[in-house]
Amino acid sequence: MRPFTYERAASARDAAAKAAATPGARFIAGGTNLLDLMKLEIETPTHLIDVNGLGMDKIEPIDGGGLRIGALVRNTDLAADARVRKSYGVLTRALVAGASGQLRNKATTAGNLLQRTRCPYFYDVNMPCNKRKPGSGCAAIGGFSRQLAVIGTSDACIATHPSDMAVAMRVLDASVETIRPDGTTRAIPIADFHLLPGSTPQKETALDKGEMIISVALPKPRGGTHIYRKVRDRASYAFALVSVAAVINRDGTGAVALGGMAHKPWRVEEADALLPKGSKAVAERLLAGATPREDNAFKLTLAQRTIASVIAEAKA
Amino acid sequence: MKFDTPAGTNPIDRMRVVGQPTARIDGPLKVSGKAPYAYEHHDVPGKPAYGYVVGAAIAKGAIRSIDTAQAERAPGVITVVTHRNAGKLGKGRMNTANLLGGPRVEHYHQAIAVVVAETFEQARAAAAMIDVDYARDGGTFDLAAAKTGAAEQGGENAPTAVGDFEGAFASAPVKLDATYTTPDQSHSMMEPHATIAQWDGDGVTVWTSNQMVAWGKKELAATLQIAPEKVRLVSPYIGGGFGGKLFLRSDVVMASLASRAAKRPVKVALQRPLIPNNTTHRPATIQRIRVGCSRDGKITAIGHESWSGNLPDGDLETATMQTKLLYAGPNRMTAMRLAVLDLPEGNAMRAPGEAPGLMALEIAMDEMAEKLGMDPVKFRVINDTQVDPEKPDRPFSQRNLVRCLEDGAKRFGWSRRKAPGQTRDGRWLVGMGVAAAFRNNLNQKSAARVRLNASGQVTVETDMTDIGTGSYTIIAQTAAEMLGVPLAKVSVKLGDSAFPAAAGSGGQWGANSSTAGVYAACVKLREQVVQSLGFGQGEATFENGTVRVGNRSADLAQAAKAGELIAEDAMEYGDLAKKFQQSTFGGHFVEVGVDRYTGEVRVRRMLAVCAAGRILNPTSARSQVIGAMTMGVGGALMEELAVDKRFGFFVNHDLAGYEVPVHMDIPHQEVVFLDEADDKVSPMKAKGVGELGLCGVGAAVANAIYNATGVRIRDYPITLDKHLDKLGDVA
Numbered sequence A: 001m002r003p004f005t006y007e008r009a010a011s012a013r014d015a016a017a018k019a020a021a022t023p024g025a026r027f028i029a030g031g032t033n034l035l036d037l038m039k040l041e042i043e044t045p046t047h048l049i050d051v052n053g054l055g056m057d058k059i060e061p062i063d064g065g066g067l068r069i070g071a072l073v074r075n076t077d078l079a080a081d082a083r084v085r086k087s088y089g090v091l092t093r094a095l096v097a098g099a100s101g102q103l104r105n106k107a108t109t110a111g112n113l114l115q116r117t118r119c120p121y122f123y124d125v126n127m128p129c130n131k132r133k134p135g136s137g138c139a140a141i142g143g144f145s146r147q148l149a150v151i152g153t154s155d156a157c158i159a160t161h162p163s164d165m166a167v168a169m170r171v172l173d174a175s176v177e178t179i180r181p182d183g184t185t186r187a188i189p190i191a192d193f194h195l196l197p198g199s200t201p202q203k204e205t206a207l208d209k210g211e212m213i214i215s216v217a218l219p220k221p222r223g224g225t226h227i228y229r230k231v232r233d234r235a236s237y238a239f240a241l242v243s244v245a246a247v248i249n250r251d252g253t254g255a256v257a258l259g260g261m262a263h264k265p266w267r268v269e270e271a272d273a274l275l276p277k278g279s280k281a282v283a284e285r286l287l288a289g290a291t292p293r294e295d296n297a298f299k300l301t302l303a304q305r306t307i308a309s310v311i312a313e314a315k316a
Numbered sequence B: 001m002k003f004d005t006p007a008g009t010n011p012i013d014r015m016r017v018v019g020q021p022t023a024r025i026d027g028p029l030k031v032s033g034k035a036p037y038a039y040e041h042h043d044v045p046g047k048p049a050y051g052y053v054v055g056a057a058i059a060k061g062a063i064r065s066i067d068t069a070q071a072e073r074a075p076g077v078i079t080v081v082t083h084r085n086a087g088k089l090g091k092g093r094m095n096t097a098n099l100l101g102g103p104r105v106e107h108y109h110q111a112i113a114v115v116v117a118e119t120f121e122q123a124r125a126a127a128a129m130i131d132v133d134y135a136r137d138g139g140t141f142d143l144a145a146a147k148t149g150a151a152e153q154g155g156e157n158a159p160t161a162v163g164d165f166e167g168a169f170a171s172a173p174v175k176l177d178a179t180y181t182t183p184d185q186s187h188s189m190m191e192p193h194a195t196i197a198q199w200d201g202d203g204v205t206v207w208t209s210n211q212m213v214a215w216g217k218k219e220l221a222a223t224l225q226i227a228p229e230k231v232r233l234v235s236p237y238i239g240g241g242f243g244g245k246l247f248l249r250s251d252v253v254m255a256s257l258a259s260r261a262a263k264r265p266v267k268v269a270l271q272r273p274l275i276p277n278n279t280t281h282r283p284a285t286i287q288r289i290r291v292g293c294s295r296d297g298k299i300t301a302i303g304h305e306s307w308s309g310n311l312p313d314g315d316l317e318t319a320t321m322q323t324k325l326l327y328a329g330p331n332r333m334t335a336m337r338l339a340v341l342d343l344p345e346g347n348a349m350r351a352p353g354e355a356p357g358l359m360a361l362e363i364a365m366d367e368m369a370e371k372l373g374m375d376p377v378k379f380r381v382i383n384d385t386q387v388d389p390e391k392p393d394r395p396f397s398q399r400n401l402v403r404c405l406e407d408g409a410k411r412f413g414w415s416r417r418k419a420p421g422q423t424r425d426g427r428w429l430v431g432m433g434v435a436a437a438f439r440n441n442l443n444q445k446s447a448a449r450v451r452l453n454a455s456g457q458v459t460v461e462t463d464m465t466d467i468g469t470g471s472y473t474i475i476a477q478t479a480a481e482m483l484g485v486p487l488a489k490v491s492v493k494l495g496d497s498a499f500p501a502a503a504g505s506g507g508q509w510g511a512n513s514s515t516a517g518v519y520a521a522c523v524k525l526r527e528q529v530v531q532s533l534g535f536g537q538g539e540a541t542f543e544n545g546t547v548r549v550g551n552r553s554a555d556l557a558q559a560a561k562a563g564e565l566i567a568e569d570a571m572e573y574g575d576l577a578k579k580f581q582q583s584t585f586g587g588h589f590v591e592v593g594v595d596r597y598t599g600e601v602r603v604r605r606m607l608a609v610c611a612a613g614r615i616l617n618p619t620s621a622r623s624q625v626i627g628a629m630t631m632g633v634g635g636a637l638m639e640e641l642a643v644d645k646r647f648g649f650f651v652n653h654d655l656a657g658y659e660v661p662v663h664m665d666i667p668h669q670e671v672v673f674l675d676e677a678d679d680k681v682s683p684m685k686a687k688g689v690g691e692l693g694l695c696g697v698g699a700a701v702a703n704a705i706y707n708a709t710g711v712r713i714r715d716y717p718i719t720l721d722k723h724l725d726k727l728g729d730v731a
Ligand SMILES: Cc1cc2nc3c(=O)[nH]c(=O)nc-3n(C[C@H](O)[C@H](O)[C@H](O)COP(=O)(O)OP(=O)(O)OC[C@H]3O[C@@H](n4cnc5c(N)ncnc54)[C@H](O)[C@@H]3O)c2cc1C
Pocket: A026, A027, A028, A029, A030, A031, A032, A033, A034, A035, A036, A051, A071, A097, A098, A099, A100, A103, A106, A107, A108, A109, A110, A111, A112, A113, A114, A115, A162, A163, A164, A165, A211, A212, A213, A214, A237, A238, A239, A240, B656
């Protein structure tokens, strides 16, 4: 870990301004991802701006329906919120499928969206990795890539985004609300928030320099049966091989997004429309143009079968 | 004391303390944080500095240059030790690769430097500033590709042959010829390898975490090129080892070198991501098994071959050993071949040999039973043997495999098992599997010292280790039984090379061997007590804190009134293990569910029935077995070090990437011990049990999966991707 300086921001606006003005600055929320990466010198910020204690830890109703989730709401609290459990069950289920109780107590909404990939080569500083060290190459391509992406990949990077929460937010059409260094705010649809790797895998989100997440807005409850199905090698405390977030209505229509498949939560709206036709039609559309490797091609089959499982569960 | 004839009746047979379910006497210390582990000794004189180990970034080659200047100037840094300034080092007999690499690099993450600083954070930060220029060599990293060049070994690992295997196999009416693979695995014990080292003149003391104190002492002396008397090794509490701490590892050497250079105590813990490549691992195997049977299910030919790899001069994984002994059959062969690989060093892990060997053999038995149309329990039962099948005039000392299997089948509800793919529970395909468990019993010479003081307090001292197994407790139970005192009157001091050399913890030899050593010392102490009390000849009875000979009796404490009595002895073994094959047996039963959609496998319940001689403490023995069963589930379903065949290293080298079972993976375990006492193994009449609990579990899981799905997987771990596309269409 490199030495760094630390300060507590006075306000969200102050935090964003300072982040833009201070070279090497990063926000720190729960620290469950950033600190691990700093210890391994995968992240080497020289200044940390603590965004805890700015009142961004509340969940509030939005006029006209919907919920606004503060950026600092802990994963545990978000999962347990009665309104979330009642009307956005897929989000609760996704959250509790992630990490462990201890981690969820610290992990925040913004931090969870911004957690970095679990590609094992990203974690080993001896290995080439375009995401960690742009231009150094990608050790995962041609290497051990069982966990990695099968769609939306590039020649530069085949990493996945590991969040469970984000997959549920994608199916709920959430939007990420931010404040910029000049004090202006904007809302970024979750679909546009995470980027595909392209030739710049180090750039992972639509956030600009200094831009800070202040909240996530959930639209009006959409009803339906909410399911989050996370498939992994052990029963708990593991990242997804494939996960499916789905909201399915009684008539078989609905929406579905996948985790563990791509550099971002993977949803294709046209595939949603095929839900009444069954998992194969959905998977075919969702996964058109997939570029799997030998050791992760199974994810395509697994995704289809997991969607089938979810559809069956919704019907039952 | 020498054990060379079967044990007669002795004080242990009373089983008033020994054999009683007893909570660990070290438990309260552990749960209250008062049991100091290696990194936590706060009684080390002087303020320890912190060492941080740097691992090589390449698998094979040489360090062209190593620039430590920036690190040396970094805040708090005291010194940096590399091959350039470490002085001449030797190598322990049991180490394959050097524990300090450079200029030659023998494997990925081989230690090449230790940075010493005032704080851990400073040492870690400076370690990242070391700039190394490597000359990378090509290497061999793929066992399957290197298999053709693999060579047979001599001695104990030489091929064996009895009868005419090839002929009998060729003419067998029912036969199986199948190949199985097991992957490289990492011990993944909770406590990382850690050491505090301190020099005093030309002698060094290391507080460390090591299963084998006497070995460690000798090997450290050999590495540092000093006399063994100049080394003291202290290892009273160990947070798991599983074979990963049998040998001297880089934490000890780097802490010692760092302390010598810094002229201060230095503490080093290997960082978790370094451990899988820096330390040892269980080598992968490729195993071919051929079994030929008559139509009535009698094995006529059995052959087991195994290939594994290791660094030059390393050892092979002895995966065929159990096949020499487990089942009858007149025509048999085994062969093991070793390929040279440039992956990190392979060595003992969790029942080396039998664990991966049975993962293959016991699937083969399941496959064969199916070919014969025979119940797999019955197939094993009719091929039982009471003698060493390679040397039929050599009986087993005690062998109750059949009872384990038949008892287990009854308890588990085995008769409810249906044909493959026939049992459903909602979305789950449900199956049951069985496997035999087999692990040899090994005895090692083991010494102890027992003291009795004037207040009647007994103290046992031995360099035996407790790696979480319960050694403290069974040793106390042994001394209490021998001297007729309650457990509270016994204190046990372990894990210090200043104490008599014990068997140490490995190969499931620790419990029986170390308590037998304590038995020997107690026999001597009893003689001293009788003498001190002036009771003369006659049989002495020690019970309820008193000593009786004929009609004379006295308080035990009385004997030490004039001064502490101290007795020291060792138990050594004659040739009973040559005359009688000494092994432990069991039956593992597993029920799994396989998700019809996703192929996920979840264990639903497990049962182990074990025949392992006298069970010294059913509480700790059960803990051992359920832990081992859990490891078996890990090996069956998830544990695999992923090899990068281009860069030559294990990629998933942390506990996020290398998965072991979590609580939710292990819903229900039951353990039954048969009531045994084996008089041929030691006066304790006990055998090892810990590793037995693992042997066969993997195959029982694999067989249960097959029974659930009808899809046979022969490559471990059985992750869902291996059978997903064969589970039938789901819409
Ligand atoms: C062992 C382990 C297992 C895990 N398993 C799972 C799992 O199964 N599923 C899963 O989804 N996740 C898992 N996680 C990841 C976990 O969810 C994340 O670590 C956590 O959500 C990150 O939140 P945080 O608040 O601690 O973020 P931090 O570590 O504080 O920050 C993460 C990133 O977000 C940035 N950031 C934080 N707040 C803001 C803000 N308001 N605006 C802009 N940028 C900000 C930081 O600068 C940093 O780059 C696991 C983590 C661990 C350590």
